[in-house]
């Protein structure tokens with residue numbers, strides 16, 4: 585079964601850390617929406633699998649769309665694919681878009697999961713990140729969604745922000761836990777080029793947090809959330825039982841997905857494809873770049889996605905899909921990491937223990953084949 589991703593690349597305000605593909609040129613929004621419907625028709629045959637399991641509206645800020653526009657996309661998808669078994673339809677939303685009216689209209693759509701980009705429940709930290717909502721607005725948004733009957737809410741939090749240490753993070757976690765949302769994503773801040781934070785770092789007005797603080801904050805999140813009843817199932821993701829993200833989980837398990845919208849990526853099991861990022865170009869006629877994955881790239885992709893998840897790699901699957909020789913190389917490479925506790929080999933699976941997830945990038949890279 586496949587996933588459909590719809591990328592709404594517009595934001596009213598640009599966050600200080602953000603390097604996603606997004607634009608503040610809202611004048612293009614309606615034309616991009618129309619072009620996305622054209623792209624859905626043009627690309628309907630990209631997926632081999634015509635049964636959709638998940639639909640995900642990401643961005644950018646999809647909550648800039650009226651819920652009627654959201655439903656129109658869902659209707660369109662159901663004309664192109666078998667949507668009778670769709671399990672999860674998620675919309676990412678900015679808390680200050682979640683008004684009473686918006687929620688009432690959203691409840692008339694088939695959306696059953698809302699992902700709120702909250703990042704922090706500390707007003708000063710929110711201002712520092714140039715977020716456009718306050719802590720109070722974030723709390724109100726969650727409660728409003730809960731009161732309306734939405735039973736699958738996920739929130740994003742950011743940690744590792746210079747000047748906002750464990751105390752601030754701990755208070756944000758108190759609030760997140762008290763709200764009782766079903767899913768929490770916690771991302772370590774990375775300073776990306778061409779962001780406001782990058783400029784601040786270069787000007788000496790901000791620094792990246794040191795490794796020790798990163799580790800302490802990571803351990804704090806892990807402890808508080810697992811004690812709070814969340815399963816740490818992927819490097820940055822925690823879920824209550826039965827509430828893992830189905831859409832993202834299928835990416836991590838190699839399922840096909842079709843990405844619609846400027847700059848969105850698609851994958852059909854062998855080809856990865858992405859559209860032009862310029863909005864005027866996307867509106868006037870889409871251009872694509874693509875690559876066909878080699879066996880080595882498939883292997884690297886499997887290593888990367890599976891080791892980020894708590895189940896890790898399936899030894900039998902590696903043998904059948906990638907061959908005994910590759911498996912032998914991988915197991916030889918794993919020995920050192922197993923000896924120092926960065927990896928565990930148990931019951932036919934090779935995985936990173938959750939308390940070592942923070943070091944996952946280095947462990948994963950060691951297995952990459954060139």
Ligand code: SF4
Pocket residue numbers: 594595597598599602603604606643644645678701
């Ligand atoms: S709302 Fe999201 S996509 Fe938009 S600028 Fe902020 S972080 Fe980036």
